[in-house]
Amino acid sequence: MSRLDLRGLRAPEEDAAQERSWPAVRDAFAARERVPRRLSRRRGALALAAVAAVGVAATPPGMAIAGYLHDRVVRDTPRPTVPAPLATRTPGRLLLTTGAGVWVLRGDGSGRLLGRYTSATWSPNGRFVAVIRDNALYAVEPATGTVRWPLVRSGALRDVRWAPKDGFRIAYREDDDLRIVDGDGTRDRLLARAIGAAPPAWRPGTHVLAYDAGGGIVKVVDVDRGTTGSLPVTGRVRSLLYSADGRRLLVATTTGLLVLDPATGAPPRLLSPAPTAIATSAGAPADVVAVLAGGRVRRVALDGSGDRPVATVPGATEVAWSPDGRTVLVPDPARDRWHLVDAVTGADRTLERIGERLDPDGLGSASFPAIGGWCC
Amino acid sequence: MRRARDGDGDAFAELYRRHFAAVYRVAFLVCHDAAAAEDIAQEAFLAAVRNLDRFERGRPVRPWLARIASNRAIDWVRARNRRAESDLDEVPASEAVPDAAGDALTLIARLPAEQRQVVALRFVLDLTPGEIAALLDLPRGTVNSRLRRGLDALGASLGERT
Numbered sequence: 001m002s003r004l005d006l007r008g009l010r011a012p013e014e015d016a017a018q019e020r021s022w023p024a025v026r027d028a029f030a031a032r033e034r035v036p037r038r039l040s041r042r043r044g045a046l047a048l049a050a051v052a053a054v055g056v057a058a059t060p061p062g063m064a065i066a067g068y069l070h071d072r073v074v075r076d077t078p079r080p081t082v083p084a085p086l087a088t089r090t091p092g093r094l095l096l097t098t099g100a101g102v103w104v105l106r107g108d109g110s111g112r113l114l115g116r117y118t119s120a121t122w123s124p125n126g127r128f129v130a131v132i133r134d135n136a137l138y139a140v141e142p143a144t145g146t147v148r149w150p151l152v153r154s155g156a157l158r159d160v161r162w163a164p165k166d167g168f169r170i171a172y173r174e175d176d177d178l179r180i181v182d183g184d185g186t187r188d189r190l191l192a193r194a195i196g197a198a199p200p201a202w203r204p205g206t207h208v209l210a211y212d213a214g215g216g217i218v219k220v221v222d223v224d225r226g227t228t229g230s231l232p233v234t235g236r237v238r239s240l241l242y243s244a245d246g247r248r249l250l251v252a253t254t255t256g257l258l259v260l261d262p263a264t265g266a267p268p269r270l271l272s273p274a275p276t277a278i279a280t281s282a283g284a285p286a287d288v289v290a291v292l293a294g295g296r297v298r299r300v301a302l303d304g305s306g307d308r309p310v311a312t313v314p315g316a317t318e319v320a321w322s323p324d325g326r327t328v329l330v331p332d333p334a335r336d337r338w339h340l341v342d343a344v345t346g347a348d349r350t351l352e353r354i355g356e357r358l359d360p361d362g363l364g365s366a367s368f369p370a371i372g373g374w375c376c
Numbered sequence: 377m378r379r380a381r382d383g384d385g386d387a388f389a390e391l392y393r394r395h396f397a398a399v400y401r402v403a404f405l406v407c408h409d410a411a412a413a414e415d416i417a418q419e420a421f422l423a424a425v426r427n428l429d430r431f432e433r434g435r436p437v438r439p440w441l442a443r444i445a446s447n448r449a450i451d452w453v454r455a456r457n458r459r460a461e462s463d464l465d466e467v468p469a470s471e472a473v474p475d476a477a478g479d480a481l482t483l484i485a486r487l488p489a490e491q492r493q494v495v496a497l498r499f500v501l502d503l504t505p506g507e508i509a510a511l512l513d514l515p516r517g518t519v520n521s522r523l524r525r526g527l528d529a530l531g532a533s534l535g536e537r538t
Contacts, residue, residue, distance in 0.1 A: 011404035011481075014397055014401070017414035021414060024418060151422075189419070190415050
């Protein structure tokens with residue numbers, strides 16, 4: 001080679017890459033062009049939102065942008081609050097996803113509908129919420145619903161998880177790919193392709209992420225350093241969760257609840273039969289709460305020293321544990337009811353008509369809520 | 377650029393059509409992974425969208441996009457190199473390259489990422505060493521030495537283009 005001339009070079013996949021990337025870039029531009037500057041003039045913004053909604057609402061990306069516009073424009077509008085009977089009377093705030101969107105519910109029963117989102121996660125200190133609608137990820141303020149930044153992708157998004165260390169990393173799924181974006185919405189990048197169905201889990205205090213790689217493999221990766229470990233498990237992975245102290249990784253599979261210690265590489269220990277859901281709490285770092293067959297909810301010691309019943313709620317498939325470790329919330333969707341169980345005494349208090357109370361329009365658009373997190 | 381900044385979607389689409397290929401090529405030359413290059417090029421344009429209002433009037437767009445892409449491609453290469461120590465199967469294999477460009481691409485792939493970056497900016501975008509230095513905020517001597525080492529390794533002479 002006597003002379004280097006790369007001007008005529010074509011890289012592999014060039015045309016296809018250009019075509020695939022365009023929808024996300026175009027949608028981001030559409031969001032950008034209609035949102036800024038005009039927000040201070042409320043009337044103009046409302047007119048703009050109406051025009052934009054007509055223009056873009058016909059496609060899934062369009063719906064995402066239209067929703068984004070809606071939330072930006074009406075962010076100062078008072079949102080419905082939940083009647084006091086839904087008060088959990090516990091510290092912290094619940095993040096709930098219903099058919100109407102994502103709610104933030106405080107212990108005193110007051111709440112706010114953040115917008116028509118389908119998945120949500122708290123930032124580490126509860127200052128922000130990351131939410132998903134269609135092919136867009138947003139960071140919003142929980143008190144006002146104000147959108148801080150959007151990230152528009154081309155595929156369908158779900159399973160968003162905010163790293164509990166410092167808020168600097170967010171993991172989410174785009175179709176079957178696992179991606180990472182910084183907490184300010186920048187440096188979006190691919191972490192792994194063709195991952196399994198279970199949502200990923202961050203190790204507390206780190207930027208280490210555990211994810212279901214499929215085929216009975218759980219991978220643990222430091223998303224900053226790139227170092228990776230592989231942990232084989234038996235059965236299909238249902239959910240992943242770290243203990244609140246970050247020492248152990250809990251893997252709920254179709255064969256049982258396994259506890260793994262990635263640091264020592266010790267063989268996995270079986271803690272219980274296959275759970276349908278698990279939850280941990282910073283207030284009780286030595287235990288995990290698991291929902292087993294028949295709706296039996298048990299509190300299990302992570303060191304394998306024993307377990308004890310918390311409640312039995314037939315049909316239960318989900319569980320949440322309050323940040324102070326005192327209250328276990330067991331949803332009963334068949335009866336539109338929540339059980340709030342004292343984690344120590346087992347005292348059970350029920351709240352009724354949950355989905356109905358979270359229906360802001362009274363039009364039946366809300367469904368029984370899924371719990372996206374229980375934060376400070 | 378001015379029309380795109382003012383919200384003209386057609387103008388932005390034209391800007392994308394005009395510059396995507398070059399930005400993608402720069403990213404690919406640095407990271408040699410088609411999937412990563414696609415993500416990086418897309419992210420460069422998304423960054424451009426976010427920063428349109430702050431873009432200086434009269435400044436050329438393509439080098440600005442290429443700087444974003446090449447810097448992120450270098451970050452990607454560094455992350456991949458760190459990861460390779462523990463789990464090579466996680467590293468996506470490089471895509472096969474077309475025959476016509478195969479020799480150049482194969483040779484360039486053997487250079488360190490920093491040399492690939494300046495080679496790509498010099499010979500894909502036709503930037504001068506001075507422009508590259510300004511773009512990457514590097515001393516001009518550093519750019520020249522990286523270019524020279526890269527071209528020496530490629531077996532190419534600087535010829536009339538340096």
